[in-house]
Amino acid sequence: xxxxxxxxxxxxxxxxxxxxxxxxxxxxxxxxxxxxxxxxxxxxxxxxxxxxxxxxxxxxxxxxxxxxxxxxxxxxxxxxxxxxxxxxxxxxxxxxxxxxxxxxxxxxxxxxxxxxxxxxxxxxxxxxxxxxxxxxxxxxxxxxxxxxxxxxxxxxxxxxxxxxxxxxxxxxxxxxxxxxxxxxxxxxxxxxxxxxxxxxxxxxxx
Amino acid sequence: xxxxxxxxxxxxxxxxxxxxxxxxxxxxxxxxxxxxxxxxxxxxxxxxxxxxxxxxxxxxxxxxxxxxxxxxxxxxxxxxxxxxxxxxxxxxxxxxxxxxxxxxxxxxxxxxxxxxxxxxxxxxxxxxxxxxxxxxxxxxxxxxxxxxxxxxxxxxxxxxxxxxxxxxxxxxxxxxxxxxxxxxxxxxxxxxxxxxxxxxxxxx
Numbered sequence: 001x002x003x004x005x006x007x008x009x010x011x012x013x014x015x016x017x018x019x020x021x022x023x024x025x026x027x028x029x030x031x032x033x034x035x036x037x038x039x040x041x042x043x044x045x046x047x048x049x050x051x052x053x054x055x056x057x058x059x060x061x062x063x064x065x066x067x068x069x070x071x072x073x074x075x076x077x078x079x080x081x082x083x084x085x086x087x088x089x090x091x092x093x094x095x096x097x098x099x100x101x102x103x104x105x106x107x108x109x110x111x112x113x114x115x116x117x118x119x120x121x122x123x124x125x126x127x128x129x130x131x132x133x134x135x136x137x138x139x140x141x142x143x144x145x146x147x148x149x150x151x152x153x154x155x156x157x158x159x160x161x162x163x164x165x166x167x168x169x170x171x172x173x174x175x176x177x178x179x180x181x182x183x184x185x186x187x188x189x190x191x192x193x194x195x196x197x198x199x200x201x202x203x204x205x206x
Numbered sequence: 207x208x209x210x211x212x213x214x215x216x217x218x219x220x221x222x223x224x225x226x227x228x229x230x231x232x233x234x235x236x237x238x239x240x241x242x243x244x245x246x247x248x249x250x251x252x253x254x255x256x257x258x259x260x261x262x263x264x265x266x267x268x269x270x271x272x273x274x275x276x277x278x279x280x281x282x283x284x285x286x287x288x289x290x291x292x293x294x295x296x297x298x299x300x301x302x303x304x305x306x307x308x309x310x311x312x313x314x315x316x317x318x319x320x321x322x323x324x325x326x327x328x329x330x331x332x333x334x335x336x337x338x339x340x341x342x343x344x345x346x347x348x349x350x351x352x353x354x355x356x357x358x359x360x361x362x363x364x365x366x367x368x369x370x371x372x373x374x375x376x377x378x379x380x381x382x383x384x385x386x387x388x389x390x391x392x393x394x395x396x397x398x399x400x401x402x403x404x405x406x407x408x409x410x
Binding site: 088089092115116117121122123124125127128129132185186187188190 | 335347350357
């Protein structure tokens, strides 16, 4: 049998180029195609899943051949990966980071912890359902998902972007009150973290 | 050294846990004296850790100070009890600088007030207003149920244990039925054989 794992992925990506259904509006189609082939992923890891991201982006699995690469700042990034469990303290930073990103932006959540709490199901400072606090485009399950699964998740996300279905940022804007209410329920009224550029210098340090 | 401690601090609770690990339990009022003695006279100059155990039934916290010698060959555990309600102790951050952050951690997790510690701000939690989470009266599961929402299971979600039991019972019943059928068939066969034999006998 022919071993064609990577070639298969490539085929999945380019498959809809020839399909007739995606040609509803050629400008939209082209825009979505550009978007899905240049995904800039924010270099930001939370929880244990961050350890699976370096192999995904480096030469072993080489996500860049699919147009997925890193971005250093939230304002230049398209995708934020919430990789693993997120405690209240992390959630604050994730929300702040997410709100700094410019549209269109997508969220990829890794691991069972973001889906239903995972092994932290009875932890007092870990949230159980990420979609209560921010919109999620794609969940990748597993504890932890291997780089293959992460790539699979990216491919599924790319497919949704290509079809114009991934629109979580619009959902966030439309249902902002709902998300804000949930955020305030766990984080208190002050959702944003209260530090400045030199927060470690004054007020007796950390 | 143990003899001196026993005599000077009037305690029998001296234990050699390992050939390099010793434990002594004393009253809180003599704690400072003992630690200063170990530090100044016996070269236990490093404070490794301050740990706390919650004895909710007895109504006290057990604070354990771990001291290590300069050559890292001997470790001393000094255990002392403090009252659980309105828990407070004097700080060691002037003798050992590292005690500052350890006490801050204990203050956050158990609510122990270390008098004289300059900074007892939250370390890893943020804006925590409930009971300190490591105190045993804090019910984690209740807290989670009250404050967080779980994802509902799928429609075809089944209790795995019950399902396994059911499947096993089904399999067993199937097996038994098959066995019974086989036995019956064999009995029928032997019956038929006997009949045949009888027929042959009759024929004779």
